[in-house]
Amino acid sequence: MNLEFTPEEKAFRDEVRAFISQNYPAHLADFGMREDMSPEDMVAWHKILGEKGWSVPAWPVEYGGTGWTPTQRYIWSEENARVNAFMPLPFGVAMVGPVIYTFGNEEQKAKHLPGIRSGDVWWCQGYSEPGAGSDLASLKTTAVRDGDHYVINGQKTWTTLAQYADWGFFLCRTDPDADKPQEGISFILVDMKTPGVEVKPIKLLDGGYEVNETWLTDVRVPVENLVGQENKGWTYAKFLLAHERSGIAGVARSKRGVEKLREIAAKETLDGQPLIEDFDFARKVSQLEIDLAALEITELRTLAGEQAGKGPGPESSILKIKGTEIQQRLTELTLEAVGSYGTPYYGSIANDTGSNEYPIGPEYAHHSAATYFNMRKTSIYGGSNEIQRNIITKMILGL
Amino acid sequence: MDFNFTEEQDMVRDGLSRMVREQYDWESRRAAIASDAGWRPEVWAQLAELGILGMPFSEDVGGFGGGAVDAMIVMEEFGKGLVVEPFVPTVVCAGGFLKHAGSEAQREEHLSAIIDGSRVFAFAYAEPRGRYDYADLETTAKKDGDGYVLNGHKAVVIGAPWASHLVVTARTGGDRRDREGVSVFIVDKSADGIVTRDYETVDGRRASEVYFENVSVPGDALIGEEGAALPLIELVTDEAIAAQCAEACGAMKVAHAMTVEYSRQRKQFGVPIGKFQVLQHRMVDMYTAYEQSVSLTYLATLKLEAGERERKRAVSAAKVGVGQAARLVGQESIQIHGGNGVTDEYAIGHYFKRLTIFESEFGNVDHHLKRHVSLA
Numbered sequence A: 001m002n003l004e005f006t007p008e009e010k011a012f013r014d015e016v017r018a019f020i021s022q023n024y025p026a027h028l029a030d031f032g033m034r035e036d037m038s039p040e041d042m043v044a045w046h047k048i049l050g051e052k053g054w055s056v057p058a059w060p061v062e063y064g065g066t067g068w069t070p071t072q073r074y075i076w077s078e079e080n081a082r083v084n085a086f087m088p089l090p091f092g093v094a095m096v097g098p099v100i101y102t103f104g105n106e107e108q109k110a111k112h113l114p115g116i117r118s119g120d121v122w123w124c125q126g127y128s129e130p131g132a133g134s135d136l137a138s139l140k141t142t143a144v145r146d147g148d149h150y151v152i153n154g155q156k157t158w159t160t161l162a163q164y165a166d167w168g169f170f171l172c173r174t175d176p177d178a179d180k181p182q183e184g185i186s187f188i189l190v191d192m193k194t195p196g197v198e199v200k201p202i203k204l205l206d207g208g209y210e211v212n213e214t215w216l217t218d219v220r221v222p223v224e225n226l227v228g229q230e231n232k233g234w235t236y237a238k239f240l241l242a243h244e245r246s247g248i249a250g251v252a253r254s255k256r257g258v259e260k261l262r263e264i265a266a267k268e269t270l271d272g273q274p275l276i277e278d279f280d281f282a283r284k285v286s287q288l289e290i291d292l293a294a295l296e297i298t299e300l301r302t303l304a305g306e307q308a309g310k311g312p313g314p315e316s317s318i319l320k321i322k323g324t325e326i327q328q329r330l331t332e333l334t335l336e337a338v339g340s341y342g343t344p345y346y347g348s349i350a351n352d353t354g355s356n357e358y359p360i361g362p363e364y365a366h367h368s369a370a371t372y373f374n375m376r377k378t379s380i381y382g383g384s385n386e387i388q389r390n391i392i393t394k395m396i397l398g399l
Numbered sequence B: 001m002d003f004n005f006t007e008e009q010d011m012v013r014d015g016l017s018r019m020v021r022e023q024y025d026w027e028s029r030r031a032a033i034a035s036d037a038g039w040r041p042e043v044w045a046q047l048a049e050l051g052i053l054g055m056p057f058s059e060d061v062g063g064f065g066g067g068a069v070d071a072m073i074v075m076e077e078f079g080k081g082l083v084v085e086p087f088v089p090t091v092v093c094a095g096g097f098l099k100h101a102g103s104e105a106q107r108e109e110h111l112s113a114i115i116d117g118s119r120v121f122a123f124a125y126a127e128p129r130g131r132y133d134y135a136d137l138e139t140t141a142k143k144d145g146d147g148y149v150l151n152g153h154k155a156v157v158i159g160a161p162w163a164s165h166l167v168v169t170a171r172t173g174g175d176r177r178d179r180e181g182v183s184v185f186i187v188d189k190s191a192d193g194i195v196t197r198d199y200e201t202v203d204g205r206r207a208s209e210v211y212f213e214n215v216s217v218p219g220d221a222l223i224g225e226e227g228a229a230l231p232l233i234e235l236v237t238d239e240a241i242a243a244q245c246a247e248a249c250g251a252m253k254v255a256h257a258m259t260v261e262y263s264r265q266r267k268q269f270g271v272p273i274g275k276f277q278v279l280q281h282r283m284v285d286m287y288t289a290y291e292q293s294v295s296l297t298y299l300a301t302l303k304l305e306a307g308e309r310e311r312k313r314a315v316s317a318a319k320v321g322v323g324q325a326a327r328l329v330g331q332e333s334i335q336i337h338g339g340n341g342v343t344d345e346y347a348i349g350h351y352f353k354r355l356t357i358f359e360s361e362f363g364n365v366d367h368h369l370k371r372h373v374s375l376a
Helices: A007-023 A039-052 A070-082 A090-103 A106-118 A233-246 A251-267 A279-307 A316-342 A368-379 A385-397 B007-023 B026-034 B041-049 B068-081 B087-101 B104-115 B230-265 B277-302 B308-342 B347-360 B365-374
Strands: A123-126 A142-146 A149-157 A167-173 A185-191 A197-202 A211-222 B121-124 B140-144 B147-158 B165-171 B182-188 B194-200 B206-217
Touching: A007 A039, A007 A070, A039 A106, A070 A251, A070 A279, A090 A106, A090 A123, A090 A167, A090 A185, A090 A233, A149 A167, A149 A185, A167 A233, A185 A211, A185 A233, A251 A279, A251 A316, A279 A316, A279 B277, A279 B308, A279 B365, A316 A368, A316 A385, A316 B277, A385 B277, B007 B041, B007 B068, B068 B087, B068 B230, B068 B277, B087 B104, B087 B121, B087 B165, B087 B182, B087 B230, B121 B147, B147 B165, B147 B182, B182 B206, B182 B230, B230 B277, B230 B308, B230 B347, B277 B308, B308 B347, B308 B365
Parallel strands: A123 A167, B121 B165
Antiparallel strands: A142 A149, A142 A167, A149 A211, A167 A185, A197 A211, B140 B147, B140 B165, B147 B206, B165 B182, B194 B206
């Protein structure tokens, strides 16, 4: 056992670091959670990585993966976090991509994987419904076979960034008479330009429009868009969720967040001293760092297990729970650190640099409340943290 | 980066795990800790025979060339069986002082006797008023010809009733809490002027109050440099903390497994209580705390040879995280066992007791959180 990098790993780190510093778009550095990010901004790094062949490191090499070891993947995340890079969105590369190369047929692989790798095709996820959140298997959207098409009807919700999506992957009920609700669900790919697909943005607590309602009315989808077998979609959905969870810990990004928090707390003052020198506050930052240090090793142990041939298993639920708790705590402490300049609604204030007005509050305060509000989602999405506990109960405790 | 154990380490773990299972079944342990001696010298001899007592020492002193990872493996298995035999005081602490700072002659004299099991040590560092500050010493060692004369009172010296020798910290100069002026001595426990009061501890071990009244020791009892031992003490106690974190992980693993099993057997309202989601989620949180503790124990163990600041931060992180987890797992185990959890008869209470005391040894959670903050 050791935590050292080998000379080869150090060389790899240098290579990656040089590539990032030469190619990461300068105007997107330290992106934070900016509401002014355009859809082009969100895929900019993805497209650059696609050309380099580094957009899907975790995929099998035959589908375009890099074949990196877990340590190399760790280095990759660390180096991206150093510039707080806006990484490729997960819907293609971490969600539908692995489902397609694992369960899809050759035509589907040939048709869809290149666009996911390159970042040219934007994907969204049609899972949740107004009446099917944690109890996802109770979903009601139907896909009825009509010749060589499925006709889809229903309503999906929380469809992240669907307003920009070219394609979506949807869970639909294909057998309403199945014995169990989990049986009878199918995994279907839908071109978002198909007539009958309607996307309505939902305004969130931070003032942004990150998620949508997606209405499907008599949407006709060719049967070749079914992935795997009809009525086996739940299996693929579970597989996808486990994949989603293993990247969800966000350790490298949180480490960068703690550094930022320390920088802010060194500038803010309390009783005439830098806030970071106040023991009560510093203690909370240390506790967060300790929890994060533990999570970092837990994730590395999980990755090492994967390399030894164990797929992402129920342990990834731990990464999801702890990772999101830490992300939330980080945003909470950041809001606490900025003090009263967490209060203004910056979405209502023109803070552009060309203006002659006095700026309101320090720049680092501007997104602190919005980010705190936004990040409440993390313990809810991807299978709420309570659902993760149910998974561990069943799969690990055996109860 | 590598999180794998070597084949040899796996073999040691398997052998030790078998030994703890076979020799340390619950009834044998109960009888041993209730006996006059309070431990089993024959178990100690067996550990020597298996090479466990020599694992962390280099081959040139008769050891097996292992290191901190090996100590971690040993302690995790000991934690599972609540082994009381004094591996940490003897092998990790006394062995550590000798390994890092012992002279050739001192190593020769003591290390081979540690490895073959013939010499047992206790580490007398704490004092009634010193709490977790290793420099807060009222015990003194005054130069006297070639040797020293020790006076003072050492508190709650774990394993002292079983020990033939003591490692003692004492002030050779400076004021009570100065970083300078701290020295370490190896003292034969039968030396004139040493008086002990032996007692049981709440977690099944034995300890002593040790009083030094004009105890003369020769000059070669001093380990390392006179008056400059504090960094050495911090290093060795960091090693002890890492080892005890591994022990706590072992104990938590068993406590959690016992609790899950109990929840499967125990029925209320016509169903096993393990069917209740409110208990399931609490047992998941215990499991998560255990897994995070394993990670922090790896981190601390693998950073023991890093630079001082990095080492101290990692060890304090581990002590904070594992200490908090030990409290959570201990308390929740008792709660989920219900009334049975508070009886002496059920094993779970004894895991709870050990985990409780673990938290306060070599600095509690608050102390290490403060140290972590001070090294930010």
